[in-house]
Structure formats: C-alpha cells, structure tokens
Amino acid sequence: SVFGLGYVGLTFGVCLASREFKAIGVDVESGKVEAVNRGEAPFYEPGLSELLRDALERGLFRATTDARGAVLASDVTFICVGTPSLPDGSADLKYVESAARAVGRALREKEGWHLVAIRSTVPPGTCGGHVKKTLEEESGKRAGEGFGLCANPEFTKEGSAVNDTFNPDRIVIGELDERSGSFLESLYREFHGGKPPPIVRTSLVNAELIKYASNAFLAMKVSFINEIANIAQRVPGADVEVIARGIGFDKRIGPLFLRAGLGFGGSCFPKDLRALIGFSESLEHEPKILKAVLEVNERQPYKAIELAKALVGSLEGKKVAVLGLAFKPDTDDIREAVSLKVVRALLSEGARVVVYDPKAMPNARRVLGGSVEYATSAEECLKGADCAIVVTEWDEFKRLKPEDFIRFMRTPAVVDGRRVYDHMEFIGKVRFAAIGLGPLGGS
Ligand code: UDX
Numbered sequence: 172s173v174f175g176l177g178y179v180g181l182t183f184g185v186c187l188a189s190r191e192f193k194a195i196g197v198d199v200e201s202g203k204v205e206a207v208n209r210g211e212a213p214f215y216e217p218g219l220s221e222l223l224r225d226a227l228e229r230g231l232f233r234a235t236t237d238a239r240g241a242v243l244a245s246d247v248t249f250i251c252v253g254t255p256s257l258p259d260g261s262a263d264l265k266y267v268e269s270a271a272r273a274v275g276r277a278l279r280e281k282e283g284w285h286l287v288a289i290r291s292t293v294p295p296g297t298c299g300g301h302v303k304k305t306l307e308e309e310s311g312k313r314a315g316e317g318f319g320l321c322a323n324p325e326f327t328k329e330g331s332a333v334n335d336t337f338n339p340d341r342i343v344i345g346e347l348d349e350r351s352g353s354f355l356e357s358l359y360r361e362f363h364g365g366k367p368p369p370i371v372r373t374s375l376v377n378a379e380l381i382k383y384a385s386n387a388f389l390a391m392k393v394s395f396i397n398e399i400a401n402i403a404q405r406v407p408g409a410d411v412e413v414i415a416r417g418i419g420f421d422k423r424i425g426p427l428f429l430r431a432g433l434g435f436g437g438s439c440f441p442k443d444l445r446a447l448i449g450f451s452e453s454l455e456h457e458p459k460i461l462k463a464v465l466e467v468n469e470r471q472p473y474k475a476i477e478l479a480k481a482l483v484g485s486l487e488g489k490k491v492a493v494l495g496l497a498f499k500p501d502t503d504d505i506r507e508a509v510s511l512k513v514v515r516a517l518l519s520e521g522a523r524v525v526v527y528d529p530k531a532m533p534n535a536r537r538v539l540g541g542s543v544e545y546a547t548s549a550e551e552c553l554k555g556a557d558c559a560i561v562v563t564e565w566d567e568f569k570r571l572k573p574e575d576f577i578r579f580m581r582t583p584a585v586v587d588g589r590r591v592y593d594h595m596e597f598i599g600k601v602r603f604a605a606i607g608l609g610p611l612g613g614s
Contacts, residue, residue: 180251188226242277260445275309319351324382330501345378400431400607408613434471436498495563
C-alpha cells in the first residue's frame with residue numbers, strides 16, 4: 172500500500188505495479204482517488220498516465236480512501252504524503268502524522284508482521300521518534316517486533332519521475348532493525364530485476380539526513396553556478412555556459428546541475444533547505460552555506476527584471492511576455508516557481524504582463540488570477556510585446572528563432588533567463604540579454 176497519491180506516491184505505486192507488484196494507492200481525497208481509478212493522473216508527469224491505465228487494466232493497481240483495508244491487504248506500507256513548510260520554515264508533519272495514525276490503527280487488527288516505510292521527506296529523528304511512537308500507540312504493538320520501520324527517501328525529479336523510479340542512482344534504506352532493512356532490500360532487488368543500483372543500508376536518522384543533504388547539495392550547485400553567472404555577466408566576453416562546461420569535466424565537480432538561470436523553485440529544494448536550516452538552528456548550529464544557497468536563489472529571479480530594463484528601459488506601461496510558468500519543463504507544477512516572482516516584480520514595475528506555459532496555465536490562473544493576461548500559445552503571448560522573458564526552458568520555446576520574435580513583437584527584445592538560445596544567432600537581429608552572458612567583446 173502506498174499512502175499519498177501525489178507526485179511521489181502515485182508514481183511509485185504505478186511503477187511498483189508495472190513491475191508486477193500488487194499496489195494499492197491510498198488518499199484522503201475521494202476526488203483524487205476516483206480520478207486515478209478512471210486512469211487520470213491528477214497532475215502532469217510524462218509517461219505516468221499510460222503506465223497508470225495499463226496497471227489498472229491488468230488489475231495490479233487501484234486507488235482507495237480505505238486506509239484500513241489497504242494496510243490489511245498488503246505486506247508493506249509506503250508513506251508518501253507531503254511535508255509542506257510551516258510559516259517558520261520547518262516541515263509540517265500533520266499529513267505524516269495522520270497517515271501514521273491510520274496505518275497504526277489498521278495494524279492493531281493485522282495478524283503477522285508488516286513493514287512501514289517512510290518515503291516522505293521528514294526532519295532527522297522523525298521516523299525513529301514521532302512516527303514510531305504514533306505507530307506503536309495506535310497499533311498497541313512494538314516497532315521491531317509486531318511491525319518493522321524504515322526511512323526510505325526517494326530522489327525522483329518531477330518531469331522524469333517514472334524514469335528516475337526505474338533507474339535511481341542509489342537506494343537508501345534507513346532501518347530500525349535488520350529484518351525491516353532486509354525485507355525492503357529484497358523488495359527493491361525484485362523491483363530492479365536482480366540488478367539494483369547501489370543500496371545504502373543505514374540508521375533511520377542517517378537516511379533522513381541523506382535526503383536533506385542531497386537536496387541541499389544539488390541546490391548549492393545551482394546557486395553556485397548562478398553566482399558565477401552573475402559575475403560573468405559583468406565581464407566582457409564571458410559566458411557562464413562555457414565556464415560550466417569547462418568545470419563540469421572535472422570528475423570531482425561533474426557536469427549536472429550547473430545550468431545557470433533564474434534560480435530553483437519547486438516543491439523540494441526551497442522547502443527542504445528551509446527545513447534543514449531550521450533543524451540545524453535548533454541544534455544551535457548556524458548553517459552558513461545553506462543560508463547563502465537560499466539567499467542567492469531569492470535574488471536570482473530579479474536578474475530577469477534587471478536584464479529586461481537594460482534592454483528596453485523603464486517597464487512602466489510596457490507589455491512583457493513571460494514564456495514559461497512551471498518551475499521547470501515537463502511539469503504543470505508552479506509551487507515556488509520563479510515565474511511567480513518574476514511576474515509580481517514586473518507588475519510592480521508597472522508592466523502589462525502576458526503569460527504562457529504549455530502545461531501550467533490552469534495552476535497559474537489559480538494563483539495569478541486577473542493580474543495578468545493569459546495567452547494560448549507562445550505566438551499569441553509575444554504579439555505586440557515590448558520584451559519577452561524566457562522563464563522556463565520548455566522545448567517549444569527553445570525552437571523559437573529570432574525571426575519569430577521579430578514577426579510577433581512590437582519591439583523585439585529577448586531576455587534568455589534559462590540560456591536556451593545561441594546568443595550568436597540572436598545578437599544583431601533582436602535586442603538580446605541572457606543570464607551569465609557578459610557584454611560582447613573582451614579578450
Ligand atoms: C529535486 C531533486 O532533484 C530530487 O532528487 C528530489 O527528490 C526532489 O527535488 P525537482 O524539484 O523535481 O527534484 O526538480 P529538479 O530537476 O531537481 O530541479 C529543481 C529546480 O532547480 C528547478 O527549478 C530547476 O529549474 C532548477 N535547476 C536545476 C537549475 O536552475 N539548474 C540546474 O542545473 C538544475
């Protein structure tokens with residue numbers, strides 16, 4: 172059984188089913204459960220709907236609101252519910268708590284051993300502390316005897332969650348006891364057809380910290396390259412793309428997560444950084460690097476405004492086309508998306524803002540309401556605009572040529588916030604600026 176039919180839980184449950192495990196998805200929202208049972212994923216994730224429909228047809232996956240029935244009918248429960256930020260930045264554990272209560276209550280009636288694995292990102296100490304206590308209280312059984320407990324963080328990215336689930340770089344199993352860890356390891360060995368990625372077996376608290384440390388490190392890479400981009404932008408002839416390539420060949424650095432842009436967003440990096448900072452401070456340690464990673468990121472979206480102003484002067488009364496709203500391509504998710512900060516800053520500069528995203532328009536409407544105009548295509552978005560800003564690197568924006576901007580815009584001026592264009596192709600044809608690209612010239 173998999174609790175939580177969000178990005179993590181639904182993808183994981185459906186992937187389990189496609190590897191012949193019988194999986195039951197549990198969620199408290201009946202609307203979501205019904206949609207899933209009709210074969211409709213409640214969010215956009217490439218490849219997921221096809222796998223879901225196939226799993227439903229083959230009877231290997233179903234969704235339900237009946238937590239008790241799902242626990243009783245399964246050998247292991249994966250808790251994959253959200254852990255959003257509280258106003259002070261710490262993780263809100265109310266969904267983990269209610270899922271653990273429901274699982275615990277069902278375990279009271281269950282004969283035989285059952286494994287509970289926490290896949291939600293939770294602060295270090297949560298699994299061995301609050302979760303264990305809640306399960307024990309509700310079930311009347313002892314962890315490590317009547318049931319097993321693991322912290323089993325996931326590292327999937329939205330937009331490639333299915334592929335990441337089938338091909339993870341590693342599996343991390345934090346275990347309360349040997350039996351729990353061995354059970355989960357054998358499940359993953361079967362899932363990966365006898366060829367699993369490296370498996371790290373460790374304590375609950377190390378597993379919890381591995382998740383936070385991974386996300387913090389990746390976010391640090393992004394803020395690092397954005398810092399270098401901001402320096403390069405002031406140096407004639409410099410280009411952060413070339414610098415990233417040049418440093419990425421060093422095996423100690425690696426080429427991934429060095430794409431400079433307008434900063435990171437999404438449901439994980441900002442939230443998990445804040446939670447790790449809060450956790451660290453609760454231990455009376457000031458996490459200077461983590462704070463700097465967030466600070467650089469908070470400033471980064473406004474680079475789009477600076478560049479736009481450098482191209483077209485004051486934005487008062489100008490029509491600005493925002494291309495891309497999702498926090499990254501191949502998702503409709505706008506949680507903590509950079510686009511929202513860019514749009515709000517443009518509005519406060521007095522600009523008229525038109526937005527377009529291939530997938531995120533319904534979600535964006537809910538947040539931006541009547542403050543902006545909504546276009547139904549990139550072309551329509553660009554029509555009559557004085558400046559265009561690429562905020563999310565969707566493929567369809569990458570395909571736009573200087574001629575397209577010239578054809579549709581009133582004054583063709585392009586801010587490449589995600590380094591999707593070959594600047595040599597654009598400069599000279601349109602007014603052009605890009606993150607991390609210094610003025611032409613230099614030596
Ligand atoms: C992240 C982690 O990658 C994943 O392991 C974890 O389980 C959840 O959090 P996700 O938030 O889905 O995944 O997306 P990711 O691809 O990591 O991108 C996060 C943000 O960083 C996006 O806004 C993206 O645009 C930005 N980013 C990423 C960059 O700006 N540059 C890069 O080089 C990489």
